[in-house]
Amino acid sequence: xxxxLQIPSHQIIDMGQMVTLNCDPVSNHLYFYWxxxxxxxxxxxxxxxxxxxxxxxxxxxxxxxxxxxxxxSYFTLKIQPTALEDSAVYFCASSGGxxxxxxxxxxxxxxxx
Amino acid sequence: GQQVQQSPASLVLQxxxxxELQCNFSTSxxxxxxxxxxxxxxxxxxxxxxxxxKHSGRLTSTTVIKERRSSLHISSSQxxxxxxxxxxxxxxxxxxxFGEGTKLTVSS
Numbered sequence: 191x192x193x194x195l196q197i198p199s200h201q202i203i204d205m206g207q208m209v210t211l212n213c214d215p216v217s218n219h220l221y222f223y224w225x226x227x228x229x230x231x232x233x234x235x236x237x238x239x240x241x242x243x244x245x246x247x248x249x250x251x252x253x254x255x256x257x258x259x260x261x262x263s264y265f266t267l268k269i270q271p272t273a274l275e276d277s278a279v280y281f282c283a284s285s286g287g288x289x290x291x292x293x294x295x296x297x298x299x300x301x302x303x
Numbered sequence: 304g305q306q307v308q309q310s311p312a313s314l315v316l317q318x319x320x321x322x323e324l325q326c327n328f329s330t331s332x333x334x335x336x337x338x339x340x341x342x343x344x345x346x347x348x349x350x351x352x353x354x355x356x357k358h359s360g361r362l363t364s365t366t367v368i369k370e371r372r373s374s375l376h377i378s379s380s381q382x383x384x385x386x387x388x389x390x391x392x393x394x395x396x397x398x399x400x401f402g403e404g405t406k407l408t409v410s411s
Binding site: 191221223225227231232233234235238240245246279281283290291292293294295296297299 | 334336338343344345346348351389391398399400402404
């Protein structure tokens with residue numbers, strides 16, 4: 191089936207550093223999403239993105255977070271600066287096919303030390 | 304409170320037994336999706352089911368909008384079915400709201 195690729199699969203950084211998580215969505219999809227899942231906890235919505243703009247963001251999407259998809263390339267989530275509580279798995283998703291089904295990537299495990 | 308509630312939180316079965324997983328929601332529904340989350344964390348879409356019943360192999364999903372519930376039935380469970388099953392609701396704002404999941408363990 192359609193695949194969403196996330197790079198890297200695991201990122202370890204020091205608190206205060208900047209990190210960029212990359213997502214290669216399904217090629218004909220138009221809507222893009224980031225979700226956050228702390229180990230053993232619920233999957234939580236961060237932000238969705240359409241036509242070059244953020245449509246909606248949750249209160250988890252702090253001021254230190256930003257998203258973009260320059261020139262149709264990777265859809266990225268940037269965190270600057272990172273904090274310890276940002277440690278989690280971040281899942282990218284895209285939709286826009288026939289049934290508006292969301293397809294998820296395998297996640298990027300972010301460890302902030 | 305929680306807009307999407309799943310039950311049970313965990314379920315332990317012997318191989319060959321059937322499983323019935325429930326998802327109840329308190330908000331309006333545009334679509335319902337069921338996912339399987341592997342122990343390693345990646346998500347697999349099982350069903351996109353805004354209403355009615357859908358079948359896929361040993362899996363059946365039924366969504367009844369007026370009763371604000373959706374269910375996932377797994378027949379003849381196998382050890383490889385072990386993992387977490389998530390339901391997610393899209394209520395009209397182009398985002399999915401997830402339940403907390405049902406952790407299924409199938410032993411041989």
